[in-house]
Amino acid sequence: MTATEGVEAVVGTMSTGEPEPIERGTTARGPWSRAWSRFRKHRLAFGSLIFCALLILTALAAPLIAPYGYEETDIQHKLAGPGAPGHLLGTDLLGRDILSRLIYGLQTALTVAFGAELTALVLALAIGLLAGYLGGRVEQVLMAFTDVMYAFPSYLFAVVMVTVLGRSIFALVVAIGIASWVTQARLVRAQVMTLKEREYVEAARSMGAKGSTIAIRYILPNAIGPILVTTSFAIPAAIAAEAGLALLGLGVQPPTPSWGAMISEGSRYLLAAPHMLVAPAVLFALTLLAFTWIGDGVRDAFDPSGEQR
Amino acid sequence: MSEDALLSVRELRTTFRRDGAEPLTAVDGVSFDVRRGQALAIVGESGSGKSVTMRSVMGILPRTARITGGQALFGGRDLLAIGDKELRKVRGRDIAMVFQSAMEAMNPTLTLERQLTEHLLWHGLCTKAEAKKRAVRALGDVGIPDPEKRIRTYPFQLSGGMRQRAMIAMAMVTEPALLIADEPTTAVDVTVQRQILDLLAELKNRGTGVIMITHDLGVARYFCDDAVVMYAGRVVERAPMDRLLDDPRHPYSVGLLGSGVEVGGRDLPLRPIPGSPPDLSHRPEGCPFHPRCARAELPRCATEQETLTIGPGRDAACWKVAVDA
Numbered sequence: 001m002t003a004t005e006g007v008e009a010v011v012g013t014m015s016t017g018e019p020e021p022i023e024r025g026t027t028a029r030g031p032w033s034r035a036w037s038r039f040r041k042h043r044l045a046f047g048s049l050i051f052c053a054l055l056i057l058t059a060l061a062a063p064l065i066a067p068y069g070y071e072e073t074d075i076q077h078k079l080a081g082p083g084a085p086g087h088l089l090g091t092d093l094l095g096r097d098i099l100s101r102l103i104y105g106l107q108t109a110l111t112v113a114f115g116a117e118l119t120a121l122v123l124a125l126a127i128g129l130l131a132g133y134l135g136g137r138v139e140q141v142l143m144a145f146t147d148v149m150y151a152f153p154s155y156l157f158a159v160v161m162v163t164v165l166g167r168s169i170f171a172l173v174v175a176i177g178i179a180s181w182v183t184q185a186r187l188v189r190a191q192v193m194t195l196k197e198r199e200y201v202e203a204a205r206s207m208g209a210k211g212s213t214i215a216i217r218y219i220l221p222n223a224i225g226p227i228l229v230t231t232s233f234a235i236p237a238a239i240a241a242e243a244g245l246a247l248l249g250l251g252v253q254p255p256t257p258s259w260g261a262m263i264s265e266g267s268r269y270l271l272a273a274p275h276m277l278v279a280p281a282v283l284f285a286l287t288l289l290a291f292t293w294i295g296d297g298v299r300d301a302f303d304p305s306g307e308q309r
Numbered sequence: 310m311s312e313d314a315l316l317s318v319r320e321l322r323t324t325f326r327r328d329g330a331e332p333l334t335a336v337d338g339v340s341f342d343v344r345r346g347q348a349l350a351i352v353g354e355s356g357s358g359k360s361v362t363m364r365s366v367m368g369i370l371p372r373t374a375r376i377t378g379g380q381a382l383f384g385g386r387d388l389l390a391i392g393d394k395e396l397r398k399v400r401g402r403d404i405a406m407v408f409q410s411a412m413e414a415m416n417p418t419l420t421l422e423r424q425l426t427e428h429l430l431w432h433g434l435c436t437k438a439e440a441k442k443r444a445v446r447a448l449g450d451v452g453i454p455d456p457e458k459r460i461r462t463y464p465f466q467l468s469g470g471m472r473q474r475a476m477i478a479m480a481m482v483t484e485p486a487l488l489i490a491d492e493p494t495t496a497v498d499v500t501v502q503r504q505i506l507d508l509l510a511e512l513k514n515r516g517t518g519v520i521m522i523t524h525d526l527g528v529a530r531y532f533c534d535d536a537v538v539m540y541a542g543r544v545v546e547r548a549p550m551d552r553l554l555d556d557p558r559h560p561y562s563v564g565l566l567g568s569g570v571e572v573g574g575r576d577l578p579l580r581p582i583p584g585s586p587p588d589l590s591h592r593p594e595g596c597p598f599h600p601r602c603a604r605a606e607l608p609r610c611a612t613e614q615e616t617l618t619i620g621p622g623r624d625a626a627c628w629k630v631a632v633d634a
Contacts, residue, residue: 199408200415
């Protein structure tokens with residue numbers, strides 16, 4: 001709202017004899033745009049968002065950006081150190097360009113993380129919403145199922161999934177997604193249970209809203225804040241999980257690069273070629289940190305106590 | 310009773326399921342009528358069952374509640390018997406509800422436009438463009454300045470009084486025949502209270518039937534024609550509003566009037582009713598009010614409760630009323 005509009009609003013209100021000149025602005029700023037403006041004020045989070053956006057662009061444009069293919073070997077320069085001609089971050093045991101492998105590894109990490117968290121989110125929303133909103137028998141069955149999944153060790157589950165489905169990106173998405181939807185589904189259910197007692201839900205019922213309308217238009221949008229917060233913290237966790245599985249030898253099938261596999265390999269040649277470990281480890285740490293900071297920003301953006309009145 | 314009633318509730322009973330205990334009777338044989346262009350006040354303390362009564366009629370009770378008897382005739386149909394799908398078509402279209410706090414009763418994630426037009430569209434009452442026109446008009450009708458602009462805002466961007474009026478506009482946009490107002494003035498300050506009541510009175514004059522649920526007789530007397538006094542889930546007295554104020558008959562009504570500060574401006578000392586309303590899981594036998602009643606006479610009051618007609622549109626659930634006459 002511009003200053004003049006504000007003056008007009010106040011003058012207009014007073015001239016009609018309205019006893020309520022107190023206005024919080026008349027421009028339509030929805031909850032999303034308020035959350036976004038709070039997020040933008042969080043410098044660390046906003047910086048991290050830019051960093052992560054660059055990472056995503058890099059991953060998308062990997063074939064254009066990466067100087068070499070991830071399988072390409074330069075037999076002349078095996079284990080070249082950083083700064084070697086043509087190899088900014090050096091090469092590995094087989095003479096493959098580390099920078100290129102990092103970029104393609106980024107593709108793997110992000111695909112797995114976003115894919116897994118999207119799967120988890122969809123599952124969690126569906127199950128949490130149904131259980132929380134319908135209650136009764138449906139809730140008992142769904143939550144019993146969720147509890148069983150919760151009790152099952154997620155790494156063990158991932159191991160089983162990868163064994164069954166093979167070492168593919170799809171298997172990792174399924175394995176990590178299924179390991180992380182459980183906590184989210186419980187959160188969704190808890191949110192829905194609180195929100196469905198709210199008076200505006202009762203008001204919507206009193207206006208003749210259908211159950212599905214209430215769940216989707218009245219409950220879900222008000223529950224989305226906390227759910228987005230956990231999802232944004234779950235993304236770095238999924239990146240770490242992918243690396244962890246790779247360390248165990250359960251990551252994607254080589255030669256498809258994965259940061260976890262690179263770290264694992266690098267650690268074996270730590271003294272001879274430290275750059276093989278340092279490069280992926282640093283990028284891995286920075287990425288996790290950036291995603292976590294974004295999560296912080298999202299949390300603050302949806303925190304009602306941070307609301308500026 | 311009367312032929313021209315808009316809504317006729319008869320012997321309504323609503324119980325709540327409890328874990329490991331007998332169901333709790335929250336509404337116990339409540340009957341009343343509302344006519345077109347008339348306002349009925351349902352008066353009672355918290356827990357007297359007044360809100361549960363109206364939620365039973367609307368079919369928006371919590372899951373643990375169950376209607377175990379009675380009728381609610383509206384437009385020739387029994388709302389308690391037509392099933393949820395049919396009842397949903399009545400809700401919002403023919404009967405609308407206004408809640409205590411607009412802050413709580415409006416969805417914070419939807420603009421006024423959405424909230425004022427959605428139910429018009431759910432009920433298929435008009436096209437989207439027409440719905441917007443009607444919504445703008447409804448906002449104008451409740452005295453919100455600059456409605457074309459305001460309709461694009463979110464509820465939290467309005468002041469408390471405006472929000473309350475926007476909620477009334479939301480209920481009125483479908484032009485329902487009956488409006489149920491559940492403590493519509495409790496959460497707003499006094500200046501706004503008056504505006505809200507004027508607004509409701511205007512709707513009444515335009516022919517809408519109004520049921521006002523309130524614990525505040527001062528508010529009820531402002532524009533209600535009839536009153537039903539509830540205590541512990543039962544109707545203890547039914548009377549035209551002015552008769553109830555001038556000449557309450559049931560000892561509970563007498564006590565309620567005596568403990569009201571703003572009623573009638575009469576210079577009477579405040580006399581609060583001793584004791585507190587009963588826990589419904591231990592409702593006293595006979596007349597539920599007898600343990601607090603100064604005029605109670607045992608054992609009769611503790612064994613039976615009888616409703617006596619004491620005039621046109623008047624009755625009271627106390628046998629002593631006959632003795633008084």
